[in-house]
Structures are given as structure tokens and as C-alpha cells.
Amino acid sequence: MVETATAELRDSATAVLRRLVGREDAVFHDGQYEAIEALVDGGRRALVVQRTGWGKSAVYFVASLLLRARGAGPTLIVSPLLALMRDQVEAAARAGVRAEAINSANALDWGQVTARLDADEVDVLLVSPERLNNPVFREQQLPELVRRMGLLVIDEAHCISDWGHDFRPDYRRIKDLITSLPAEVPVLATTATANERVVHDVQEQLAVGGADVFTLRGPLARKSLRLGVLRLPSPRSQLAWLLTHLGDLPGSGIIYTLTVSAAEDITRLLREAGHDVRAYTGRTDSEERAASEQALKNNEVKALVATSALGMGFDKPDLGFVVHVGAPSSPVAYYQQVGRAGRGTDNADVLLLPGTEDREIWRYFATASMPDEQRAQAVLSELEAAGGAVSAPALEARVNIRRTPLELLLKVLAVDGAVERVQGGWARTRQPWSYDAERYGRVAAARVAEQNAMLAYENSTGCRMEFLAHALDDPAAAPCGRCDNCAGPWFADSIGEDARDSAQAALGRVGVELEPRLMWPGGMDRLGVPLKGKIKPEEQAASGRALARLTDLGWGGRLRTLFSTAEGGQEDLPIDDAMLRACVQVLAQWGWRERPVAVVSVPSRSRPALVGSFAEGIARIGRLPYLGQLHHPHGGPRGDSGGNSAFRLASVWDQFAASPELAASIAEASGPVLLIDDYVDSRWTITEASRVLRQAGATQVLPFVLAISA
Template sequence: MGLMVTRDDAQAILEQLAGPGALLRDDQWTAIEALVVQRRRALVVQRTGWGKSAVYFIAAKLLRGTGHGATVIVSPLLALMRNQVAAAERAGVHAATINSSNVAEWDDIHQRVRDADLDVLLVSPERLNNPDFRDAVLPALARDAGLVVVDEAHCVSDWGHDFRPDYRRIRSLIAELGTDVPVLATTATANDRVVEDVAAQLGVGGRDTLVLRGGLDRESLRLSVVQAGNPAQRAAWLADHIGSLPGSGIVYTLTVAQAHDVAALLRERGLPVAAYTGATEAAEREQLEADLLADRVKALIATSALGMGFDKPDLGFVVHLGAPSSPIAYYQQVGRAGRATERAEVILLPGREDADVWRYFASVAFPAESLVRKVIRELDTDRPLSTAALEPLVDLNRSRLEMVLKVLDVDGAVRRVKGGWVGTGAPWEYDEARYRTLDEARRREQQAMLDYQATQGCRMAFLRAQLDDPDLGADERCGRCDNCTGERYSADVDAAAAEDTRRTLMRPGVELSPRKQWPTGLAKLGIDLSGRITDGPQPGRVIGRLTDLGWGARLRALLDGPDGEVPDDVVTAAVKVLAAWDWAVRPTAVMSLDSATHPVLITSLRSRLAELGRLTDLGTMRYAPGRRPATAANSAYRVAALSGAWSPPEPVPADAGPVLLVDDLADTGWTLTMAARVLRAAGAAEVLPFALAGTS
């Protein structure tokens, strides 16, 4: 039964949300009418800034005012949740959010749901499979909901740029809804394949579903590509130009290390910027977002962690130092700019090393079938295992194991319960064809990003075509990008500035934090180690990270290349790192680790350091006969493989002082930790790890 709700009613609520000058557009009213009056399901694919949140808040308010239950909004975005709750309160909508940052409020919010005291409940997708929430709160929501909204719905599709396994659980919520409960799925970034997959996953693709799909042109954006050269030249170009870009903005980098490197470089040049990454604490993220909103910083130097949901209508520019691997991801990120300005600058500074980063992230995708089946086999159907307890039983690190468990949960092969995970005994098939097709699709997207850089055609039309924009006409051009106007940023970089930037970026030395705690479950692998590590190394150093803008390319080339004597520039960098090391007691001896790939490189580095630093040369700590290669990704498996990996070295004199322990690559930290224990057992008072490169 439809409700007597008019467009004027919706307009009045919009003015409460957005101010008296706001005007409800025809397409927004079409969506609201379908949800509130016709009780239909709707899929809305509209560009960033179209006003999707206004649609669901107005619909929620109208439904609540006519006696329907609370609206449930599933969203992955803590920043967006904060903004939305504030907006809702301004419109007189009682809203609350359940997410990882407000644990103390969960019980009170659950009670408000049961008491029908909430108009809107925003939940993160992870909540949907929390056992307490799933079993105690979700049934009531599904039974009494006035509207269910799936925000950023492309996350449900592994064809989208930001797939999240938890989103698949929304299917079960929607399946339990009454037939007259409307469902709204929204996204700004979806091509035809993603739209079809979202509709299928969420069950919003029936004949009675309203599909509102608008054009993706952004009339304020001026798209440019600048081929400024190597990493130092590109960073120098950015330092020279960022001050003249309009307003404040975002500079995206591909890795956490690059974000910190660039932020440090720009701050040294006197520019007010800050780094924002997935490793940034939640409270600090909130403060950094506020600083950008208030123009207290010129830019945030960010990874993709600053993306969907951050809304600054007058953001003046988005610069990418390195290209994302997908045109969809690129469009989504540049869409942060120019929502309420006549002009915003969008600049891509691609690098030859971008493809290396793409390959790395592709290498940690869904694991091989044998590993996934091992996870299933290790789970009983009645005795739960926590993720930490399961980790030492399978060769997957924590983040990949959690992803696998979430996918298996969605597929029905495992189930999350209090105390961890159990198997269901249900048959499960590894979808080899889908994963292979997905891999091929990602390779095509990567090629499309290279084509975007090289195209002589309209750049906005290129991106719109990649997203299957229904409004894109044949031979349409935006008239604003560098190719359309012929107006281009010069790629020239002052040679002295580039060299100064190169020296800054190439300052060697990154601290290597020691492992402090043994991984859980080692006893199951026959290793009697647990708790705190008391006989490991001191904090160490590496020349640089493989992902650094400065040393990254040089170190990757060195470690990927053939074995040989250590180059002079690397020795010079190592000496600089050692000279700047603020150790309590200077090392008096040096030892290198055996290497299967670069024995000459590491041996020669050890010899040169012994000679230059007047250190006692203790030689090489040799592998033990029959040792197992430590190739496991999982910490417990890696420690088990490293146990007994080296033959005991000659005793170290009791008065020898600290020993510098040299290796080529510090990745997980476990090789240097286990080797340091062997050296400590041989009499070394302290062990100071030193490696050419680190991975993080």
C-alpha cells in the first residue's frame, strides 16, 4: 500500500538537510517516490556529488513519519558515517552508528533499536556477521526495517575496484526482508559488469527494480597527465607546483612508504602537508580530515585509505604520484575534487615503477585452492578455532587468512561463531574460472590505465567510456582536459631542484623495528617458543624500503639482478646509515648471513664494512645441512622453518661488544630475529641487524 507523500514533503526535508537554497531534482524525487510511495527496490549509479545520501535520508524520514521502522544503512566508511549522522541530526533524524570506533556504545544502540527509538542505523558490513549482532539484533531489523540502503554497493562485487568480502553478507540480510521493504543500492563508480554483478548479488535486479544511471561527466575537472620523469623528478615537479594549485587538495601515492616520503619532502620545503594512510590511527585520521576540510593543510599526502566518503565540496585539486591500477579507481579518487567549484585540477604523474606496485598487490590476491582447502580441513564443525589459533595451522598470514575465512563464510563452507570459526561440512567449490577471469579483467584494467596516459583523445571521455557511461555520445569531448584544450603543464623540472630532491629522497636509513612477541601456536609445529622475545636483536636499520620513491628502484634492481660485488654507491649509503645510527654502544664486529641468491653481494658488503669500520670480521653464518627454505608467508610457519636453519658459529668472545648482523632483505623480520638468537647463544652481547632493503 503506497503512502500519501508529496514532492513538497521531500523538498521540506531537503531544506532541513542542506539549507533553504537546496532544490530537489527530478531524478532524486524519482528515486524517493519509488522507495517511499511504490515500495520498490532501486539501484542508483550516479556520479560523486549527485546527492545519493539526500535520497536515503529523505526517504528514511518520510517512512518513519508514516509509522514504518528504522532505515538500515550499510556503509564501509567511518568518515562518511560521522558526516551522515551529523547531517541526519540537523534534519531531526535520530541516527546512530555501530562500528569499530564506538564499541562502548553498542549495547545502548542495540537497546534503542529494540525500543524503536532510532530512525536510522548505520552499520559497517563487518557488523553483519558479528555473532551477537547477527543473532540478537539483525532479525528484528530485517523484520521491522522501513528501508535498507547498501551504500558504496560496488564493494559487493569483486569486479569493482574495492571488493570487500563482508559486503557479500548483505545478501542474507536482504533475503530475510519482507516483500514490501524497499531496498536502495547506491554507487558512484561502476561499469556494466559491476552493475550487473551488484544487481545479482543483492537481488535488486528484478523487472520491478528502478535503475537510475546518470552521466559521469564532471564539468569542473581539468584532467592532465604530466610525464615528469623518474621518482625524484616527479617529486620535485610536485614540490614546485603544488603551491600554485587552487585551494587545498589530495596527493595520492601508491604505497604507505611513498606517502610518508613525499609528506616529509614537502614539509622540508615549507609546505603544510601531512601523511594519511591505512596505518594512521582512527583518531588521527579524523583530525587530519578536519584539517583538510578547514584548509589548515595545503594537502593530505594519502594512500587510497582516503577515498570514498570523504566530502569536501570545494576540494581544489587531486594529484596522483603514480597511477592506480584501474580507471574505475582513478575516476573514484579524482571525483573527490571540484564538487562545488567551477574548476579543479586533476593531474596524473605516472612512473615506470607503477607496474611493479600493481604486480605486488595482485600477488596477494585470493590464494591457491590447496591453501583454501587446508583452512576448511582444519576447522571442526563443533569446536570453534579463533583466527589466531588457526593461523599456525595454515600457511597464510593474518590478513589473507581473514579474507579467505570471510569468503568461505559467505560461500557457506565456514561460519563465524562466538569463540572463532567452525566448519559447516557443506560442499565447497574453488571457482577457478572466476578467479582466472578476474585476473584477466584486472590485467585489462592495468592496460587501460596505460592507454589513458598515452591517449591523444579526450581524457574525460576515455574515463567515462571505461565506466560505460550511458550518456556518453559518439566522439564527445569535454573541452577541458589537456588534450582538448592543448593547455599543458610543462613537464620540465629545474635540474638543481631535481638533484636536491634526489639527495633528499636518497638519504639512506630506515629503522627496522625488532619482533617483540612470538607468534601463537608454535607448539603445534613442534617449536617450544611463546610469549615475549627476550633473546632477539636490538632495533636495526635498512638502507631503504623497496617501495621508497628514493632508494626503492635502486634496491629492487640490485636484488633482482645477478649476484656480484657490492657497488660503491651502496657501500657509501651503508656507511652513512651506520654513521647516523644512534646506538648506545658501537658495534665491534660484523657477521653476514648465508644467502642462496646473493652470497657475493652480502659477503663483499660485510668485508667492506669490516674494513671501513675497523670491525672484527666474523665471517658468514652458514646454513645447516638439510635446512628448509623459509618461504612461508605465515609467521608461525616461517619461525618453524628458520629453527635450526644455521650451523652454530664459532663462539664470540665475551668482551667482543655488539655484533652487526648483515643480510640482503628484511621482509617479515623473522630471519634476523632467529639468526640473532643463534648469535646471542654463541656469546654475542647484542646483535644489531642491518639489511640492504626492507619491505615495509
């Protein structure tokens, strides 16, 4: 009888699989059916760690339909990215699975989705981990889902673990969701990138309540990938190599970069050279992302030039290549991205072009996903004092933390149970919280070890696929026989002279718009500053310019070096001739409606020689009078640079003034004033200095700085 039931389940599962892939001869890969059986017949909790392309989604789609046929409720899939959700919904439809998603990109459809759920017309619902903490979803929709749920799936489950390369605090909330499920509801966690430490962490969370966890772990190495590393001496050489050899790479693919600016710069350069490419970054809106993904799938573009925004879950089985311009900060993160290629083909090329500034960029973007004790205690104190809900913008006016890290900190504290998201914002719970310094220190040390391992990968003389497999603690790690170290370089390292010239021209591009602030931050009255609402038009700065962003490929590197040197306490030097000439180029292409009539500078305590020489040089070359600098009537800005908008504005408010002589000169000049400074981050120094100059009689203030943070 048991054998008959098992045979019936396998027959039913195979029929669903064949409908899913559209082939009557399809059979399960090793382990797929065993995972389905554990979920459907065993009602177990399972962790599946298998390489990209193995078919993890087939496991949960087949299991979902089999469970639905037995009268179970819908499957809930927790999925981290919009691109991943789109692919999963499309794949579900091919299998006859009625799938819906609730995410930030389809807010107008939520009502229809809820109605379909109520009518039991949804087999699979996909949500982001952040949705689990949305008060309306958590309180009104999730309880009913939990009551009816037939299967819970945690996709990209390595995000659960703070040891992983892509930890997401909201994934930690899944443990609470598992605890709330009836004991008979099966749970499946899947990932392609988990080393042994991450596997154990995920297993512990799946096992909450004492449940046994069925773990299926297969070999992670990808036979289709041909790995290589090409060291080039400069960003110019990297861009020139792309210009020379992009057309040689097979099919269509992805070019990964470390920064948004680099993705946009490379896209522009390649497009100008006639290559059909598109940028895909965190600044790309959701509609454009979807269109670009589809264009790549249809082979309508040669490549998407992308940041990590295009990562987990993007599914193009015939993706021909992945090139990295600059290395991710860990081998596991690198494997995650290169795993996009060669999923359904025998061959795909993967090439890493390490950047000379990779380590500097890693440090620059190193934002701890672990809470800082002092900041965490400040947030908890403010929420406790409020005694109720406080929105993130209102909380910004109480603690000196910028919005993005503040929201990340709140998520971490919420996962720890110290705060909770409620209608109207965030509130303190009654649960005590203590800073786990030992654990956070160990995680930070693990991040450093990952960076060192990535450098070791770049310099390795052994098999590259074996190296990545070892990084994932894959017991089946073995030489691939295909990479550049096993079989010799498969890529050309020649660079055309025309390509060098084009790359140099691209890196020499200058000028980034510096958008003016138009609104005062909320909650300024709490900080003793009588400001709210819109900035008066007659006190606003005009659109300004920066020589470059700190994250730019060309001038960004020089500017990062310049400012990091100054922060290190070394000598403050006048601007050099090359940088001044580049600034003149920015002026030449500015395109202002009315030419400035004078130059004024922001007083600098850290780089007076740099700012002063910058202002004087621009005035001399532009044949404009340099009227001098503003002064500090009350000692100047208080506190360090950075911090959130409210605190940064409070630190500079009323700290600049125009002397009577300067005000008289501005009034006499009667026209736009060019305002010079070295570096812009929050833009409040420039905004406040511009307000002072407008009040002194400047008809316009045109800010001009060397660097903008991003």
C-alpha cells in the same frame, strides 16, 4: 486521489530536502525524487548509479525521514569506510536525522547506541559490511533490526561485485541480508563508479527472490574537473614538480600515492619545504585521520598526502585539486579518487603524474581477492578436523598463510557458505565448496585488462573525461573541452633547480628502523617447536636498521630491481659502491648506545656474493673485524621465504649455529655484534640468528639489512 497523494509526497520530500541542504529554494536533481518515490511509495529495490556530488545521500536521508513519519523502523546503511561514516552522520544531523554508527572506532559507544535503538531514538544506523559477520551483532542485534527495519541502504554498492575495482568479500553477505528482509522493506544501492558488468552483478543480487529492480543511471562525467597527465622521467622529477608547483594549485586538495612509504616521504619533503601537508595512510590512527579530514575541510592544510585509505565518501565540496603521484591500477579506481574534487565548485584541477615503476608496484601489491584452491582446501580441512571454532591466530599455526590473506580467504569462504564466523573464531559449515576456477580466471583477466586500460588512459590523445566515462560504460560519454588533450596543457612542466636538489636529497635519504620481535607466535608446539610467550630478553635482537623499504620512493626502486633480478636467476653480484656508501650513511646516523665490536653475516644460499661483500665492506670501512658467517648445521631453512609467522619461524628454528671458532671470537670481542643480511620480510631469520649469537656470547645483536619488505 493518487495525484493528491503523489503531490503530498513530493511536498513532504521537498521540505525535508530543504532542511537537509539549508536552503529554502532547493529542488531535486533529475532522478532524485523518482528514486525516493520508488522507495517510499513503491517499497521497491532500487539501484542508483550517479556521479559523485549528485546527491545520492539525500535520497536515502529524505526517504528515511519520510518512512519514519509513516511509522517505519530505522534505516540500516551498510557503509565501507570510517571517513564515509563520519561524513554521513554529520550530513544526517544537518537534516534532523538521528544517526548513529557502529564501527571499530567507537567500540566504547556501542552500548549507548544499542540502548538508543531499543528506545526507537535512532533514525539511521550505519554499520560496516564486516559487522554483518560479527557473531554478536549477527545473532543478537541484527534479527531485531531486520524485524523493525524501514529501509536498507548499500552505499558504495560496486563493492558487492568481484568484477569491481574495490571488491569487498563481506559485501557479498548483503544478498543474504536482503533475502531475510520482509518483502515490503525497500532496498537502495548507490554508487558513482560502476560499469555495465558491475551494474548487472549488483542488480542480480538486489533481485534475489524475484524482485524487480528500479535502476536509475545518470551521466557520470564531471564538468567541473580539468584533467591532465604530465609524464616526468623519474621520481626525483615528480617530487621536484610538487615542490615547484604545489602552491600554484587552487585551494586545498589531495595528493594520492600508491604506497604508504611514498605518502610519508612526500609529506616529509613538502613539510620541510614549508608546505602545510599531512600524511593519511593505513598506518594513520583513527583519531589522527579524523583530525586530518577536518583540517582539510577547514582549509587549514594545503593537502593530505594519501593512499587509497582516503577514498570513498570523503566529502569536501570545494576540494580544489587532486594530484596522483603514480597511477591507480584501473581507470575506474582513478575516477573514484579524482571524484573527490570539484563536487561543489565549477572548477577543480586533476593531474596524474605516472610513475616509471607503476606496473611494478601493481604487481608487487597484486593480492588476489579470489581464493587460491590449494590454500582454501587446506583451511577447510583444518577447520573440519577441528570440529569447532578455531581463531585466526590458531589457524595460522595449522596453515602456512599470513594473517591478512588468511582473513581475506576466510571472508571469501564465509560468503560462499563454506565457513562461518562464530564465537571464538571460525568453523566449517556442512555446505560443500568447490573452486570456481573459470570465474576466478575471468576476474583475474579483467584485472589485467583494467591495468592495460589505465596505461591507455595515460597515453590517450583523445578527451580524458570521455575516456573515463567510456570506462564506466556511460552512454552520455562526450568530449569535455577542458582537459589537456581537448584544450591544451593547463599545467606548467617547469621545475626549479632548488626543487631538483631538494628532491634528490629526499630520495637519497637512507635508514629504516628494523623493530625486533619480542613474542613467539602462538601454536608453535603444533609445528614441533617448543616456544611460546615472550622471547627472553637475553636472546632478543636489538633494534636494527635497513637501508630502505622495498616500497620507498628512492632506494626502494633500486632494491626491488636488485632482488627481482636475483630471483630471475641472473648472476649474484657483489654490492656496488653507491649502495655500500648509502649503507655507511645508515651506520653514521644510527645512534647506538654502544658501538659494535665485530661483524657477522647470515649465510645466504641465493645471494652469497651480495651478502658476503656487504658484510666485508661494512667491516672494512668501519674498521671492525669480520668474524665470518653462521652456518647451517641441519641444511638451512626449509621451504620458501614468506608464509605466516608460525611456519616461517618453524622453517628457520635451530637452522643456524655458531662454529666453535666463531663463538670463541664473539666471546673474545665481548660487545655488540653487527649482523648482516640482505632482505627481511617476516623477521624470523634475523630473530633466530640473533638468538644464536646472543647464546654464543654477543652482548647485543644489531641487525643490518639492505631491504625490508614494507
